[in-house]
Amino acid sequence: MICLYVHIPFCRERCPYCDFFLVTKAGFVERFFEALAVETASKTSLFAGRSIKAIHFGGGTPSLVSPSFIGAWLLQISGLAQISSETEITLEANPEDLSPASLDALKAVGVNRLSIGVQSIADRKLRALGRAHSAADARRVVSEALERFRSVSVDLMCGAEGETLAEWEGDLGSSLGLRPQHVSVYMLTLEEKTRLWRDVRKGLRRLPGEEAQAAMYRMATELLCGAGYRHYEISNFALEGHHSRYNLASWMREPYLGFGPAAHSFLLSGETEMRFSNASSLTKYLADPAGAVDFRETLTGEQRFDEEVFLSLRIRKPLSVGFLRKGHKLGHRHLDSVLVTLQEKGWIGVESGEVTLTEAGFLFADLVAAELLSE
Known part of the structure; x- marks a missing residue:
């Protein structure tokens, strides 16, 4: 079995703390998916005929593109490899992109798991994080997603500017009240060259210290485990049977194949283990999607x-x-x-x-x- 990852690099804007590879040029979406089809065809020999354990659409913001593009690529894959009803197909999404109609469309093209970048269910904290949605948006979207998908994950972030332990406890309580099947908890970290990193260096913003963040992490562990979630990875908690199959396979060092700019792959051939990745450049990717790999090593x-x-x-x-x-x-x-x-x-x-x-x-x-x- 093998897992597949697709990096969809488009975002409306870059969040202050984000250092992922992304672009804000939505006009290139159609050309990107044309290039993705070419890259996929060029890598057919690496996955043809194999059972697909999980497919993960990450980014960027995959929910920003039309579900029809997602469906077309899944159709291409289904003609080359074995996708079953047990294949986990996850799409990362932001609340502001999701309406009942778009949720229905995503489900119709084959997505069966959503990973929603909620980050917080508190308006003050969302503003501090530079997020575009409101707490009400987050509650609505998670509730509507839970009605449609067999598994829904929410991302929560602790350590935002001005955040207290009491505020974090309220955030966790609000999330638990929605009862998603999966919760990811991330401590806000300063990534070099991001806008937040520059603001902190200039003294314009100040984040909670390490001890405060550690206390928030311990609180998350206590409350989530107490509510029946299994702490199966440093940042991830799941109800029984709802762990991320794609992420767990990656941590278990099972093979996965990446598509799109900046995507990474890990493949096994007998006793040989190889890692390779595509260039972090949309321009280069569009020019030569079949030759996108710019780094390769045998471990x-x-x-x-x-x-x-x-x-x-x-x-x-x-x-x-x-x-x-x-x-x-x-x-x-x-x-x-x-x-x-x-x-x-x-x-x-x-x-x-x-x-x-x-x-x-x-x-x-x-x-x-x-x-x-x-x-």
Whole structure:
């Protein structure tokens, strides 16, 4: 089985905190999908005849384009590979793009899971984040989506300017009241060269500190897990059976194939593992969609070990101590010392020769990985 990812790079405008590859040239949408069809045909040998586990339309803002374009590409894929009723087909969306008619149209072309960029259900916070929709829009759209799709995910962001723990608790409560099947929680981070990054550097804006953000993350974990959601990845919570199949497959290092500018791919061929990506340029992509790949590498044993450790920690997949011993660069004694230290901090558990992150350790997953991969 294989997963497919499509990067649809169009947005109305760039959010102050966003550093994803995107363009605000909506007039290129039709040309983009023509190029996408060419790229897809050129990569047919990589997925032809295979069962498609999941398809993810990301961006950018995929909900900005007409559902007819989404449907046409899905039709092309269905003629080349096996899409079944069990294939997860997710589309990322913003509330301001979704009406009852557009939701119906998306469902009609085959989308069965929506990932809605709500970010907050509080008007003050939405203004602080530079979002175009209101809290009322968010509630309406999520409710209407839940009536139509078998699985709906909402994105929430904590750490906005002026945000308090009480405000975040209210945001979580409002979201839980809607009862989506999946919730993603992201801490607002300063990405270099973004508008928010520049404003903070100039002293024009100030974000909550690390301790405040950590408290918000812990609150999210407590409230969501208490409401029946499973914390299956650092930022993701799901009701039983509603985890993101595409994202989980990526973290499990299962093969996926990307289409569109800036899209990444990971493929397996026997014992060989390859990663490649398309150029982050719409101009280059439109000029030569069949030759869009501008980076390609075959992973070394060391890279494979590092990825296995880093990604396993994200999803609390057990790592055997034996596996860590084989790949650790400073020897068994150093590894044993690291494991003891991490246990004393309460970040990992070690049982029956297997290492897993604790709930508290999720907040420090990158630090734990750095210790386990220390040179």
